[in-house]
Amino acid sequence: MQKERIAELLEQRQPGYSLPRDFYVDDDMFRADMKAVYETDWLFACSTVEIPRPGDYLTLQVGDNPVVVLRNRDGGISAFHNTCRHRGSKLCLKDKGRANRLVCPYHQWVYELDGSLIHARQMPEGFDTTQHSLTPVHVELVCGMVYICLADTPPSLHRFRAGVTPYIAPHMPDRTKVAFTSTIVEEANWKLVIENNRECYHCAANHPELLVSMVEFALPDDPQVAGRFQALMDRSTSRWDALGLPHQPAEGGNEFRCIRLPFNENCISFTMDGTSACKKLLADFTEPDLGSVRMFRVPNNWNHFLSDHIIHFRVLPISANRTELRTTWLVHEDAVEGVDYDVEHLTAVWLATNSEDGELAENNHRGILSRAYRPGPYAPSEFMLNHFTDWYAGKMAEYAGVRHTRFAAE
Numbered sequence: 001m002q003k004e005r006i007a008e009l010l011e012q013r014q015p016g017y018s019l020p021r022d023f024y025v026d027d028d029m030f031r032a033d034m035k036a037v038y039e040t041d042w043l044f045a046c047s048t049v050e051i052p053r054p055g056d057y058l059t060l061q062v063g064d065n066p067v068v069v070l071r072n073r074d075g076g077i078s079a080f081h082n083t084c085r086h087r088g089s090k091l092c093l094k095d096k097g098r099a100n101r102l103v104c105p106y107h108q109w110v111y112e113l114d115g116s117l118i119h120a121r122q123m124p125e126g127f128d129t130t131q132h133s134l135t136p137v138h139v140e141l142v143c144g145m146v147y148i149c150l151a152d153t154p155p156s157l158h159r160f161r162a163g164v165t166p167y168i169a170p171h172m173p174d175r176t177k178v179a180f181t182s183t184i185v186e187e188a189n190w191k192l193v194i195e196n197n198r199e200c201y202h203c204a205a206n207h208p209e210l211l212v213s214m215v216e217f218a219l220p221d222d223p224q225v226a227g228r229f230q231a232l233m234d235r236s237t238s239r240w241d242a243l244g245l246p247h248q249p250a251e252g253g254n255e256f257r258c259i260r261l262p263f264n265e266n267c268i269s270f271t272m273d274g275t276s277a278c279k280k281l282l283a284d285f286t287e288p289d290l291g292s293v294r295m296f297r298v299p300n301n302w303n304h305f306l307s308d309h310i311i312h313f314r315v316l317p318i319s320a321n322r323t324e325l326r327t328t329w330l331v332h333e334d335a336v337e338g339v340d341y342d343v344e345h346l347t348a349v350w351l352a353t354n355s356e357d358g359e360l361a362e363n364n365h366r367g368i369l370s371r372a373y374r375p376g377p378y379a380p381s382e383f384m385l386n387h388f389t390d391w392y393a394g395k396m397a398e399y400a401g402v403r404h405t406r407f408a409a410e
Contacts, residue, residue, distance in 0.1 A: 006399065018389070021373050025365070041298070085134065179335075201381045207356055276308055310330040313326070
């Protein structure tokens with residue numbers, strides 16, 4: 001019945017409009033989302049620099065699936081289902097930590113960092129530990145970002161990796177460290193959290209802190225650029241071209257977006273006054289104003305790569321009406337807090353923006369619960385919502401077995 005209901009809702013869907021109500025608020029649709037999207041696609045988990053030493057780990061919850069991502073003894077990164085092979089208890093109970101080995105808190109089965117079971121106390125003679133290793137989760141690293149996939153056979157990340165690497169690699173994310181992390185829970189469906197991020201139609205009325213530095217246009221040929229932003233764009237692109245930094249939109253289809261855009265006049269970073277957030281620039285940069293590489297990938301992350309810091313945003317659904325948003329700020333690995341950067345100055349803009357966006361998404365969710373809700377049309381500036389909802393409809397159509405080109409996911 002669930003798949004039949006999905007098919008009915010997809011038939012009701014109008015491209016260029018918000019989704020039918022149940023896709024946002026229905027518990028059955030949420031469970032379908034987790035099966036159709038979060039258990040089949042690549043998910044941003046963390047930055048590699050969050051787990052720098054062997055034994056460092058980070059945990060996350062993907063629907064009903066607890067996952068642990070860790071640094072191996074050989075320096076590589078692996079991920080496993082965070083579930084003991086004895087009777088299923090969660091192994092790592094903290095959000096992050098460090099362990100020489102993974103020990104189940106229930107019956108003390110002990111696992112090596114490669115997932116192999118090395119001790120199972122009181123088990124009978126002849127018990128085969130090799131048959132009870134932790135269940136692995138697929139891992140791919142893209143420019144210092146850890147992506148995981150729960151699917152048995154994950155989709156290819158080749159186009160994404162090839163598309164974003166030229167933009168992100170010059171910022172050398174592997175030579176950074178964590179300056180601050182914030183996690184909030186929004187009382188809204190995960191798609192509303194994503195949709196809110198995918199448009200700046202709401203920015204002028206809601207984000208005074210962000211718009212000190214960030215230009216509202218999302219494309220270099222946006223009609224706004226032809227007006228007051230054209231000179232800014234021309235100066236910025238000339239400088240980037242001279243530095244060999246790509247800036248035109250990457251060909252990401254509905255899967256991802258990557259573009260370099262300038263800051264407002266006399267601004268060089270995401271701070272309350274537009275000044276630098278960190279004196280120690282990333283990589284080997286000497287130019288403090290490189291604009292911002294804005295990167296997004298379905299279904300759960302967006303990012304900003306600047307000359308002086310990097311910001312990662314990770315979305316994880318909790319329920320039909322609750323979503324976790326985790327934000328991480330990275331600075332140069334040699335930057336010194338209190339000397340090169342001040343945490344409050346570094347984080348103030350996006351802490352304020354996240355709080356404002358959380359309230360907007362929550363109000364959006366409450367309004368969609370109304371029996372009066374009907375899908376509404378997107379404004380031209382909300383073109384990225386078309387990309388996202390078309391992609392989402394394609395994933396749900398594939399899950400429900402609906403074959404229709406209108407729902408084809410790229």
